[in-house]
Amino acid sequence: xxxxxxxxxxxxxxxxxxxxxxxxxxxxxxxxxxxxxxxxxxxxxxxxxxxxxxxxxxxxxxxxxxxxxxxxxxxxxxxxxxxxxxxxxxxxxxxxxxxxxxxxxxxxxxxxxxxxxxxxxxxxxxxxxxxxxxxxxxxxxxxxxxxxxxxxxxxxxxxxxxxxxxxxxxxxxxxxxxxxxxxxxxxxxxxxxxxxxxxxxxxxxxxxxxxxxxxxxxxxxxxxxxxxxxxxxxxxxxxxxxxxxxxxxxxxxxx
Amino acid sequence: xxxxxxxxxxxxxxxxxxxxxxxxxxxxxxxxxxxxxxxxxxxxxxxxxxxxxxxxxxxxxxxxxxxxxxxxxxxxxxxxxxxxxxxxxxxxxxxxxxxxxxxxxxxxxxxxxxxxxxxxxxxxxxxxxxxxxxxxxxxxxxxxxxxxxxxxxxxxxxxxxxxxxxxxxxxxxxxxxxxxxxxxxxxxxxxxxxxxxxxxxxxxxxxxxxxxxxxxxxxxxxxxxxxxxxxxxxxxxxxxxxxxxxxxxxxxxxxxxxxxxxxxxxxxxxxxxxxxxxxxxxxxxxxxxxxxxxxxxxxxxxxxxxxxxxxxxxxxxxxxxxxxxxxxxxxxxxxxxxxxxxxxxxxxxxxxxxxxxxxxxxxxxxxxxxxxxxxxxxxxxxxxxxxxxxxxxxxxxxxxxxxxxxxxxxxxxxxxxxxxxxxxxxxxxxxxxxxxxxxxxxxxxxxxxxxxxxxxxxxxxxxxxxxxxxxxxxxxxxxxxxxxxxxxxxxxxxxxxxxxxxxxxxxxxxxxxxxxxxxxxxxxxxxxxxxxxxxxxxxxxxxxxxxxxxxxxxxxxxxxxxxxxxxxxxxxxxxxxxxxxxxxxxxx
Numbered sequence: 001x002x003x004x005x006x007x008x009x010x011x012x013x014x015x016x017x018x019x020x021x022x023x024x025x026x027x028x029x030x031x032x033x034x035x036x037x038x039x040x041x042x043x044x045x046x047x048x049x050x051x052x053x054x055x056x057x058x059x060x061x062x063x064x065x066x067x068x069x070x071x072x073x074x075x076x077x078x079x080x081x082x083x084x085x086x087x088x089x090x091x092x093x094x095x096x097x098x099x100x101x102x103x104x105x106x107x108x109x110x111x112x113x114x115x116x117x118x119x120x121x122x123x124x125x126x127x128x129x130x131x132x133x134x135x136x137x138x139x140x141x142x143x144x145x146x147x148x149x150x151x152x153x154x155x156x157x158x159x160x161x162x163x164x165x166x167x168x169x170x171x172x173x174x175x176x177x178x179x180x181x182x183x184x185x186x187x188x189x190x191x192x193x194x195x196x197x198x199x200x201x202x203x204x205x206x207x208x209x210x211x212x213x214x215x216x217x218x219x220x221x222x223x224x225x226x227x228x229x230x231x232x233x234x235x236x237x238x239x240x241x242x243x244x245x246x247x248x249x250x251x252x253x254x255x
Numbered sequence: 256x257x258x259x260x261x262x263x264x265x266x267x268x269x270x271x272x273x274x275x276x277x278x279x280x281x282x283x284x285x286x287x288x289x290x291x292x293x294x295x296x297x298x299x300x301x302x303x304x305x306x307x308x309x310x311x312x313x314x315x316x317x318x319x320x321x322x323x324x325x326x327x328x329x330x331x332x333x334x335x336x337x338x339x340x341x342x343x344x345x346x347x348x349x350x351x352x353x354x355x356x357x358x359x360x361x362x363x364x365x366x367x368x369x370x371x372x373x374x375x376x377x378x379x380x381x382x383x384x385x386x387x388x389x390x391x392x393x394x395x396x397x398x399x400x401x402x403x404x405x406x407x408x409x410x411x412x413x414x415x416x417x418x419x420x421x422x423x424x425x426x427x428x429x430x431x432x433x434x435x436x437x438x439x440x441x442x443x444x445x446x447x448x449x450x451x452x453x454x455x456x457x458x459x460x461x462x463x464x465x466x467x468x469x470x471x472x473x474x475x476x477x478x479x480x481x482x483x484x485x486x487x488x489x490x491x492x493x494x495x496x497x498x499x500x501x502x503x504x505x506x507x508x509x510x511x512x513x514x515x516x517x518x519x520x521x522x523x524x525x526x527x528x529x530x531x532x533x534x535x536x537x538x539x540x541x542x543x544x545x546x547x548x549x550x551x552x553x554x555x556x557x558x559x560x561x562x563x564x565x566x567x568x569x570x571x572x573x574x575x576x577x578x579x580x581x582x583x584x585x586x587x588x589x590x591x592x593x594x595x596x597x598x599x600x601x602x603x604x605x606x607x608x609x610x611x612x613x614x615x616x617x618x619x620x621x622x623x624x625x626x627x628x629x630x631x632x633x634x635x636x637x638x639x640x641x642x643x644x645x646x647x648x649x650x651x652x653x654x655x656x657x658x659x660x661x662x663x664x665x666x667x668x669x670x671x672x673x674x675x676x677x678x679x680x681x682x683x684x685x686x687x688x689x690x691x692x693x694x695x696x697x698x699x700x701x702x703x704x705x706x707x708x709x710x711x712x713x714x715x716x717x718x719x720x721x722x723x724x725x726x727x728x729x730x731x732x733x734x735x736x737x738x739x740x741x742x743x744x745x746x747x748x749x750x751x752x753x754x755x756x757x758x759x760x761x762x763x764x765x766x767x768x769x770x771x772x773x774x775x776x777x778x779x780x781x782x783x784x785x786x787x788x789x790x791x792x793x794x795x796x797x798x799x800x801x802x803x804x805x806x807x808x809x810x811x812x813x814x815x816x817x818x819x820x821x822x823x824x825x826x827x828x829x830x831x832x833x834x835x836x837x838x839x840x841x842x843x
Binding site for chain 2: 138158159162163165166170186187189190191210220223224227228245248249252253
């Protein structure tokens with residue numbers, strides 16, 4: 001007998017030859033490894049992360065019952081506090097992923113710092129330009145479910161991350177003047193059954209079916225690369241990427 | 256979440272207004288997972304034999320029989336009983352589930368209680384230092400899948416095999432055990448002719464029917480979803496014995512026709528010369544709704560028995576594994592030395608040999624004579640874009656101008672070589688052709704290409720395979736030092752082989768470079784995909800394509816096999832036309 005009793009399909013680790021860019025320094029790892037000397041660089045990295053992921057915090061604090069105005073102040077105040085003074089102390093390698101770090105720091109901030117700060121004169125801090133008007137509209141869209149503030153934060157987090165990825169993906173196509181092409185193909189990212197049949201897409205795009213299929217393959221590949229790159233920005237080590245991806249998926253499927 | 260504007264076309268859930276780019280976030284995130292093929296031992300390598308010897312002192316462990324998504328199987332001997340056994344070590348990654356240990360205990364006990372001549376017996380099970388194992392009956396033979404590949408299965412043998420599977424399933428179902436993963440890999444054909452079903456309920460032990468695992472790419476681990484009943488994918492918690500009936504229907508269809516019943520499939524009797532009454536049986540088993548299917552495996556069995564009895568069909572015995580060519584030569588010599596008795600035996604052996612060592616038959620063959628016939632004689636209707644036939648040069652080769660010429664084989668060809676493939680063809684590059692990166696023969700999932708090395712690590716002729724998502728997962732590279740083996744202006748015979756474990760390229764019958772290990776499932780490779788000859792995986796018509804991706808030169812006699820040819824069977828011949836070789840050589 002050769003492999004008769006071998007477990008069904010032979011297996012293989014993920015594409016070792018995957019044409020994936022290497023993300024040597026990601027935003028969060030830069031923040032975590034920062035020492036005083038390279039602090040400006042780390043602060044920039046942190047600021048970029050905050051810009052991308054502030055909305056989940058806004059949703060969190062709204063879900064905790066604060067008014068839109070308070071939520072705006074709290075979010076803004078937190079980032080000012082974090083970026084100006086306390087990020088280096090707050091961020092240490094034990095803090096794990098940026099997602100957890102942000103929520104933990106914010107909770108602490110709400111409990112311990114906010115009362116102190118709001119009595120002080122505001123405006124001295126570093127202010128991120130955040131679109132709160134839009135945030136409240138978004139928040140209203142999702143307000144009906146029974147999620148806890150933490151669940152709301154995590155879901156918003158996953159959505160914010162996907163949003164980053166999809167914007168970047170779209171921007172790449174836009175740069176090549178192929179935004180429409182992207183619009184036509186993007187439903188294919190959902191799965192085989194999502195898009196119109198390749199044949200119909202081929203007619204629509206004036207391509208052969210084979211070329212459509214290849215284009216979809218490429219699109220998916222690029223999407224996966226960008227998704228991992230974005231996740232890499234928020235974790236400490238590359239080996240956490242897959243785990244975080246699974247976690248975020250679980251967050252989204254949570255009823 | 257309120258205010259859903261539309262439903263997701265994939266999962267059907269409402270897509271909320273805040274979804275990124277109006278796409279269902281759940282499905283979008285799911286797309287982020289690599290379509291990996293059972294990478295369970297990817298992270299933690301299969302345990303080496305030495306380690307296992309320490310864990311199982313009562314076993315003499317000989318070596319690995321193979322590994323996959325469910326675990327790794329070793330051939331071993333229980334020293335005291337002097338009995339051969341198969342030791343299956345379950346994948347550690349599956350055991351993160353906190354309920355695993357309890358489920359393992361419960362299910363393994365149920366399996367061990369199964370005692371039937373058509374079921375691979377479970378002798379023992381347990382856990383040693385965190386490794387869960389099953390000790391099973393060792394079956395000397397082939398899987399049904401291996402039988403398809405090595406010599407094919409005459410449709411007339413199918414009912415007999417199905418009946419034995421039915422007996423096993425009927426017994427197990429009566430004991431309340433559902434197999435859940437009936438497929439050719441789990442159907443063993445012992446040398447003595449007995450059919451045995453392996454891995455009963457293992458899918459359940461591993462929790463593979465759980466939705467989250469299905470979604471995280473584990474569908475490939477469970478096996479190809481083609482054999483799974485629709486309800487197994489859609490409502491895994493609701494699976495009962497009727498799922499096995501569906502899977503058996505798929506296996507039956509495949510045994511009869513050599514194809515999977517995908518999409519709008521034809522009745523088996525329209526694809527193979529079989530008793531038309533079997534159509535009803537197969538189609539009834541394949542009903543999508545469990546309620547419309549056979550409700551009991553016994554009903555299916557009775558129908559097959561009735562047909563077999565009234566047709567006077569006799570079941571041919573299953574033949575023993577094919578002896579290797581070398582071995583048979585050895586026999587002949589010994590027998591010749593044995594005088595007259597030997598002569599009689601020799602005559603007998605020669606009489607028996609032809610069906611045993613048949614030349615492997617390609618599943619598709621493009622002869623470049625304008626008749627792109629596959630093995631079934633079907634015209635695959637190659638679309639020829641600017642390709643010229645060149646009578647007089649090795650008969651009629653495809654001649655590519657390096658500009659826009661390529662041959663496209665439409666997706667409708669639906670070739671499905673499974674997890675092994677051999678691509679053979681003749682090529683002659685014109686001197687300029689090595690200036691750019693080009694395809695030779697390729698499809699969605701594999702590509703034989705020629706390159707000048709302008710892309711890192713790809714010089715000369717290479718062979719690459721990709722996943723469903725288009726990621727290159729393995730690629731031979733720099734195999735011939737940038738053209739030292741391939742000479743422009745000369746005909747070369749290329750064979751690219753993937754045997755499920757290694758990629759190997761042969762140039763003019765000789766291995767080019769070392770085998771590149773890649774153990775993984777690469778099907779469905781060609782099923783539903785396209786194939787192109789003379790351009791880089793069909794990208795030729797891509798408007799945004801930069802640079803030349805067309806081959807310049809001639810390609811001829813392209814053959815695709817659904818098995819891995821060994822060096823002994825890779826024969827650089829030219830069976831059609833005038834067949835003149837510009838550079839004669841002796842293939843290994």
